[in-house]
Amino acid sequence: MTPLLFFVITIIFAAGAAAGAFLANTFRNKQERVCRGSVRIGPSTVAGRGAFALKAIKEGDIIERCPALEVTDKDIGGELLNYVFYGSAEDRRLIAMGYGMMFNHSSTPNVAYYREDGPTGTELILYALHSIAEGEEMYYNYGDDWWRTRGATCE
Numbered sequence: 001m002t003p004l005l006f007f008v009i010t011i012i013f014a015a016g017a018a019a020g021a022f023l024a025n026t027f028r029n030k031q032e033r034v035c036r037g038s039v040r041i042g043p044s045t046v047a048g049r050g051a052f053a054l055k056a057i058k059e060g061d062i063i064e065r066c067p068a069l070e071v072t073d074k075d076i077g078g079e080l081l082n083y084v085f086y087g088s089a090e091d092r093r094l095i096a097m098g099y100g101m102m103f104n105h106s107s108t109p110n111v112a113y114y115r116e117d118g119p120t121g122t123e124l125i126l127y128a129l130h131s132i133a134e135g136e137e138m139y140y141n142y143g144d145d146w147w148r149t150r151g152a153t154c155e
């Protein structure tokens, strides 16, 4: 084999290996990442999974509009009670779809939310209280009542 042929074969082999590694990495990332819009779900520093900013978010930006379903508190039990929001009355609860129910609590939150009742139904809208860096975990404040009624403490 001439040195030139050896060189060409080596280059083709290396290029093939690099392309394979690139494609495998791209494909793996697509499968592993759970994300949509501005939110990625990942391991939290405070509890289980949490919601992280997929990109830099500016103060006031809407992070997620969650279609929501208001139900009576009798429909909610067990662990699900830790995931739902307060509804329009004491005995009502709001189930927020999308990533709305995956945000953890902080007493210094970077996210807040409000409810909007439109012609097509209720939405829970999460927005940034101040600018949030890409990769930062996002929290809203569950409120003292949330922790007191469960006899639990937070990070």
Ligand SMILES: C[S@@+](CC[C@H](N)C(=O)[O-])C[C@H]1O[C@@H](n2cnc3c(N)ncnc32)[C@H](O)[C@@H]1O
Pocket: 044, 046, 047, 048, 049, 050, 082, 083, 084, 101, 102, 103, 104, 105, 106, 152, 153, 154, 155
């Ligand atoms: C709405 S879920 C949040 C997502 C949850 N971390 C998960 O992995 O599914 C509420 C649960 O997270 C826990 N949690 C949220 N924020 C917390 C904090 N700052 N400290 C301790 N536990 C927290 C609560 O105890 C509750 O069980």
